[in-house]
Amino acid sequence: xxxxxxxxxxxxxxxxxxxxxxxxxxxxxxxxxxxxxxxxxxxxxxxxxxxxxxxxxxxxxxxxxxxxxxxxxxxxxxxxxxxxxxxxxxxxxxxxxxxxxxxxxxxxxxxxxxxxxxxxxxxxxxxxxxxxxxxxxxxxxxxxxxxxxxxxxxxxxxxxxxxxxxxxxxxxxxxxxxxxxxxxxxxxxxxxxxxxxxxxxxxxxxxxxxxxxxxxxxxxxxxxxxxxxxxxxxxxxxxxxxxxxxxxxxxxxxxxxxxxxxxxxxxxxxxxxxxxxxxxxxxxxxxxxxxxxxxxxxxxxxxxxxxxxxxxxxxxxxxxxxxxxxxxxxxxxxxxxxxxxxxxxxxxxxxxxxxxxxxxxxxxxxxxxxxxxxxxxxxxxxxxxxxxxxxxxxxxxxxxxxxxxxxxxxxxxxxxxxxxxxxxxxxxxxxxxxxxxxxxxxxxxxxxxxxxxxxxxxxxxxxxxxxxxxxxxxxxxx
Amino acid sequence: xxxxxxxxxxxxxxxxxxxxxxxxxxxxxxxxxxxxxxxxxxxxxxxxxxxxxxxxxxxxxxxxxxxxxxxxxxxxxxxxxxxxxxxxxxxxxxxxxxxxxxxxxxxxxxxxxxxxxxxxxxxxxxxxxxxxxxxxxxxxxxxxxxxxxxxxxxxxxxxxxxxxxxxxxxxxxxxxxxxxxxxxxxxxxxxxxxxxxxxxxxxxxxxxxxxxxxxxxxxxxxxxxxxxxxxxxxxxxxxxxxxxxxxxxxxxxxxxxxxxxxxxxxxxxxxxxxxxxxxxxxxxxxxxxxxxxxxxxxxxxxxxxxxxxxxxxxxxxxxxxxxxxxxxxxxxxxxxxxxxxxxxxxxxxxxxxxxxxxxxxxxxxxxxxxxxxxxxxxxxxxxxxxxxxxxxxxxxxxxxxxxxxxxxxxxxxxxxxxxxxxxxxxxxxxxxxxxxxxxxxxxxxxxxxxxxxxxxxxxxxxxxxxxxxxxxxxxxxx
Numbered sequence: 001x002x003x004x005x006x007x008x009x010x011x012x013x014x015x016x017x018x019x020x021x022x023x024x025x026x027x028x029x030x031x032x033x034x035x036x037x038x039x040x041x042x043x044x045x046x047x048x049x050x051x052x053x054x055x056x057x058x059x060x061x062x063x064x065x066x067x068x069x070x071x072x073x074x075x076x077x078x079x080x081x082x083x084x085x086x087x088x089x090x091x092x093x094x095x096x097x098x099x100x101x102x103x104x105x106x107x108x109x110x111x112x113x114x115x116x117x118x119x120x121x122x123x124x125x126x127x128x129x130x131x132x133x134x135x136x137x138x139x140x141x142x143x144x145x146x147x148x149x150x151x152x153x154x155x156x157x158x159x160x161x162x163x164x165x166x167x168x169x170x171x172x173x174x175x176x177x178x179x180x181x182x183x184x185x186x187x188x189x190x191x192x193x194x195x196x197x198x199x200x201x202x203x204x205x206x207x208x209x210x211x212x213x214x215x216x217x218x219x220x221x222x223x224x225x226x227x228x229x230x231x232x233x234x235x236x237x238x239x240x241x242x243x244x245x246x247x248x249x250x251x252x253x254x255x256x257x258x259x260x261x262x263x264x265x266x267x268x269x270x271x272x273x274x275x276x277x278x279x280x281x282x283x284x285x286x287x288x289x290x291x292x293x294x295x296x297x298x299x300x301x302x303x304x305x306x307x308x309x310x311x312x313x314x315x316x317x318x319x320x321x322x323x324x325x326x327x328x329x330x331x332x333x334x335x336x337x338x339x340x341x342x343x344x345x346x347x348x349x350x351x352x353x354x355x356x357x358x359x360x361x362x363x364x365x366x367x368x369x370x371x372x373x374x375x376x377x378x379x380x381x382x383x384x385x386x387x388x389x390x391x392x393x394x395x396x397x398x399x400x401x402x403x404x405x406x407x408x409x410x411x412x413x414x415x416x417x418x419x420x421x422x423x424x425x426x427x428x429x430x431x432x433x434x435x436x437x438x439x440x441x442x443x444x445x446x447x448x449x450x451x452x453x454x455x456x457x458x459x460x461x462x463x464x465x466x467x468x469x470x471x472x473x474x475x476x477x478x
Numbered sequence: 479x480x481x482x483x484x485x486x487x488x489x490x491x492x493x494x495x496x497x498x499x500x501x502x503x504x505x506x507x508x509x510x511x512x513x514x515x516x517x518x519x520x521x522x523x524x525x526x527x528x529x530x531x532x533x534x535x536x537x538x539x540x541x542x543x544x545x546x547x548x549x550x551x552x553x554x555x556x557x558x559x560x561x562x563x564x565x566x567x568x569x570x571x572x573x574x575x576x577x578x579x580x581x582x583x584x585x586x587x588x589x590x591x592x593x594x595x596x597x598x599x600x601x602x603x604x605x606x607x608x609x610x611x612x613x614x615x616x617x618x619x620x621x622x623x624x625x626x627x628x629x630x631x632x633x634x635x636x637x638x639x640x641x642x643x644x645x646x647x648x649x650x651x652x653x654x655x656x657x658x659x660x661x662x663x664x665x666x667x668x669x670x671x672x673x674x675x676x677x678x679x680x681x682x683x684x685x686x687x688x689x690x691x692x693x694x695x696x697x698x699x700x701x702x703x704x705x706x707x708x709x710x711x712x713x714x715x716x717x718x719x720x721x722x723x724x725x726x727x728x729x730x731x732x733x734x735x736x737x738x739x740x741x742x743x744x745x746x747x748x749x750x751x752x753x754x755x756x757x758x759x760x761x762x763x764x765x766x767x768x769x770x771x772x773x774x775x776x777x778x779x780x781x782x783x784x785x786x787x788x789x790x791x792x793x794x795x796x797x798x799x800x801x802x803x804x805x806x807x808x809x810x811x812x813x814x815x816x817x818x819x820x821x822x823x824x825x826x827x828x829x830x831x832x833x834x835x836x837x838x839x840x841x842x843x844x845x846x847x848x849x850x851x852x853x854x855x856x857x858x859x860x861x862x863x864x865x866x867x868x869x870x871x872x873x874x875x876x877x878x879x880x881x882x883x884x885x886x887x888x889x890x891x892x893x894x895x896x897x898x899x900x901x902x903x904x905x906x907x908x909x910x911x912x913x914x915x916x917x918x919x920x921x922x923x924x925x926x927x928x929x930x931x932x933x934x935x936x937x938x939x940x941x942x943x944x945x946x947x948x949x950x951x952x953x954x955x956x
Contacts, residue, residue: 032603
């Protein structure tokens with residue numbers, strides 16, 4: 001008989017949110033620290049979540065004509081340096097390869113922090129005519145940014161991501177692509193991850209190094225801190241000019257194409273943890289859950305129970321769901337706690353009495369709701385309950401976002417609201433970076449975005465009192 | 479009206495096989511050179527082939543219980559050095575990161591050349607009990623080996639691969655895994671890539687650095703050179719001991735687990751080019767072809783043709799095939815040449831006369847065979863023809879392999895056969911590395927493998943005349 005492994009307690013999120021987060025990362029077996037400082041290992045369960053995210057996103061990208069490629073991971077320093085803003089933005093965080101085998105390299109090579117430069121270099125050699133545009137490329141890979149302080153998923157020296165890079169004949173087309181991909185991310189967050197977002201534009205201070213405009217989807221975590229979900233950038237023809245990417249236009253003249261890039265990372269797993277998790281562990285939205293349904297036989301030593309539970313598992317698998325049955329000799333209490341920790345959206349319990357009554361019991365992970373269902377209606381009922389989980393997660397997260405977004409008309413008011421309530425503080429803003437810095441200094445908040453859906457809260461900037469240009473969201477960000 | 483792009487001629491393979499190969503790589507738009515020496519870019523068409531390979535292999539790995547993970551790309555030098563043979567084997571080819579941001583690192587970090595060390599390091603921290611075994615891990619990633627001379631797909635400083643790493647309670651289980659994965663590769667080559675293989679064991683000289691035994695699938699290219707397709711290694715408990723990976727066994731004592739690793743790379747795309755390609759370009763096996771069927775409307779300006787061709791495309795897409803229609807204003811001749819260059823397995827032609835006759839014409843890429851089929855039987859006929867392409871490719875490659883495998887009983891005979899005929903030369907062998915070196919020196923051939931299916935060609939070693947231990951294959955390898 002097996003000695004039961006203990007399901008370890010995790011820290012309460014109300015006591016120490018940061019420790020609660022780390023506990024989930026480790027105890028749900030998502031991630032493990034590597035022996036290289038600041039690097040992490042994505043363990044099978046964590047990686048399976050990432051694979052599900054990848055599959056769904058990749059299919060969406062392909063629907064709009066994007067194709068995948070693989071660019072070299074190392075970038076010559078001279079190539080990286082051609083566009084000044086980009087290199088200034090990333091230089092302090094670059095890992096450098098200086099030796100190949102036993103030889104010192106003539107020019108050091110950067111481990112890609114992002115690949116705009118490689119795509120431009122490639123395009124400068126393969127693009128000839130407007131007929132070849134648009135080029136709609138994407139790549140799935142890892143990048144390195146040499147961060148000082150790191151946290152699993154949120155900030156890691158190596159992280160996994162997708163980076164889309166596209167090239168267009170006109171500025172309008174490139175701007176439309178930037179917007180399309182922002183909406184693609186927003187839909188992914190809201191419909192797949194069940195996390196509501198605020199779509200908006202970054203200020204010049206917060207935008208991507210070298211971009212003309214950066215758009216973002218901003219989310220709110222359970223501790224009311226902000227998390228930047230994914231970003232979409234418009235470059236104009238700045239990089240084309242820097243890297244000499246040209247094409248022969250319809251007018252038979254050489255022209256510079258217009259460019260975008262857009263990226264999302266394994267950080268989204270961190271967003272899921274902090275948007276939906278609770279004191280029993282992870283809570284996963286069904287579309288990305290490696291196990292969507294866990295089948296637990298009750299009193300499994302009794303005749304017929306295991307067979308009936310297995311039949312139930314097979315029916316659900318045949319219905320296209322990701323299902324697992326746990327018939328190990330661990331106790332029912334242990335199993336329930338274990339699959340709660342792992343965030344499995346739905347538990348199916350089946351014991352001798354259920355079999356007699358021709359039913360089983362479905363238990364939702366997000367709110368503990370139990371439903372007895374007739375075995376004949378199993379597939380329909382399970383799918384309904386999974387949809388209920390998804391809906392429940394989204395609604396709760398939306399409530400959190402809406403209830404913790406406050407309007408303020410001065411820095412002092414903004415500061416007090418952040419200190420007493422937390423969340424997003426919205427104000428009017430004059431557009432001056434000095435006011436942005438003042439808000440950071442006096443109220444500890446960075447600008448999150450200028451929402452695409454604007455509201456007119458007043459006439460003047462909350463920071464300086466001068467005429468306002470835009471409404472802006474502030475917050476304390478991960 | 480568009481100016482027609484020329485389909486460029488490629489070098490004849492009989493004139494210059496190496497140039498023919500490079501021409502296909504470039505002109506079928508599989509790959510492009512990067513600005514970093516020895517590095518390549520996988521372009522959309524090349525990457526799409528790799529994606530199809532990945533999908534099929536990944537599903538096979540998962541069927542036998544393997545799970546994917548992501549390990550850090552950088553390995554501390556001290557960790558890499560713990561197992562002497564491995565580091566000696568790979569040290570000359572390692573790319574070293576020595577700077578992070580503006581700081582010199584205290585210890586230099588290797589860009590992974592292979593990840594046995596990282597997996598062992600992780601396992602040394604997470605493995606506790608025999609109950610957690612086996613651990614059946616795999617990762618898809620890129621690795622760097624600082625090669626002196628490079629060729630697209632075949633030998634590149636960075637290449638993309640999967641590396642499986644598994645840990646088992648007993649030696650027998652690990653050996654069974656090594657064999658299972660070798661067979662998995664062999665099936666993939668034969669059934670998916672349509673390339674027949676010789677399964678065998680590598681000599682001690684040719685085995686993987688640090689492995690107790692390396693198994694391989696060896697293929698023959700159209701120029702009769704050998705190509706190592708994929709390898710599967712058995713490590714015993716050597717790495718476990720070096721990296722202090724232990725578990726509590728059934729007897730409640732600490733034990734060292736037994737380990738395997740197995741890998742296959744983008745080099746398989748090179749194998750496909752050289753096993754099936756011809757003087758008109760690439761020839762792709764249908765299971766990995768990004769476009770399986772190209773639909774070409776004939777006299778497309780005539781009324782009804784485009785609509786009928788589009789309907790045909792839609793029917794084939796609905797039947798689960800990867801289909802494209804080319805209704806550009808390029809000439810029919812250009813289009814035929816273009817999709818032949820790209821290796822599309824089947825062409826469907828449909829013109830006004832075909833429509834009248836209620837038929838279309840299917841043309842196979844591999845042998846040019848044309849078949850007129852009634853439109854009512856389209857889906858069935860197309861699937862049959864795709865199967866015929868797959869069968870035709872395999873049979874032709876098998877004939878090449880069988881007709882160019884010769885038995886020899888001395889080095890001189892082996893040398894003459896290789897010079898006059900080329901291919902695999904099989905001999906008996908005493909097992910002595912001195913004889914292996916002699917064959918290399920005098921006949922220019924390396925040992926390919928000791929086939930699992932042995933034949934008794936004689937009693938004595940072809941190199942030294944002493945009693946033979948095994949039959950062995952020799953060849954000139956990529």
